[in-house]
Amino acid sequence: MNFCCCNNCGCFPVYPCPVPGPTGARGPAGQAATITVGTVTTGEPGTDATVVNSGTPQNAVLNFTIPQGSSASQNLERFLTTDTPAQPINSGEALTFFNNPLSLGDSVTHTPASSDVVIEKPGIYLVSFHGTVGLPSTSSGPVPSLIYLTQDGKNVDGASVQTSLNQGGSYTAVAFSIPIEVTNVPSVLRIVSEQGGLLFSNISFSVVQLGDNPASN
Structure with missing residues (x-):
């Protein structure tokens, strides 16, 4: 049985070695993404922390809500x-x-x-x-x-x-x-x-x- 072997493809019985195609055209250069911090808000104790993007996927503006932590002495009478x-x-x-x-x-x-x-x-x-x-x-x-x-x-x-x-x-x-x-x-x-x-x-x-x-x- 005849085999065709090439560096990139391994060995295949009978089938001829694939021929590389022409190199495609270079795509346009991408834009650099940006991430900035928007607002930071204190949430109610026991709620979940959240992050919301108020900008765009390319230029993100992240708004944070961080719940207030509990304290042993907080609001205790x-x-x-x-x-x-x-x-x-x-x-x-x-x-x-x-x-x-x-x-x-x-x-x-x-x-x-x-x-x-x-x-x-x-x-x-x-x-x-x-x-x-x-x-x-x-x-x-x-x-x-x-x-x-x-x-x-x-x-x-x-x-x-x-x-x-x-x-x-x-x-x-x-x-x-x-x-x-x-x-x-x-x-x-x-x-x-x-x-x-x-x-x-x-x-x-x-x-x-x-x-x-x-x-x-």
């Missing part, structure tokens, strides 16, 4: 109420707070010299309590102490701290922090002492908005 002097307490009584040094937003309200911290808007909130509990020097120990959070008159699971005061004049620091979900408003929060005859000082009660209630999304 904060509230803090405190009381410094030693405050005697009766059994089952809620602690009283006299000062509101920090109040950002209107989601949380409190009337000075009262026990009620009121959440006015549904959502998820971080509730924190810090303070010192003591036993008067005229008392004898040991005396237990249980402090807990109530929401609308009901104990909040996990929001409590328990300790024991061994002798009169002894003090100890107490604290707890827990996120809570608020669906029905207004919702009343209180810090309650199960035992009476104790002294509470340097107490603080803070509420920080963490975000919206998932059930409302």
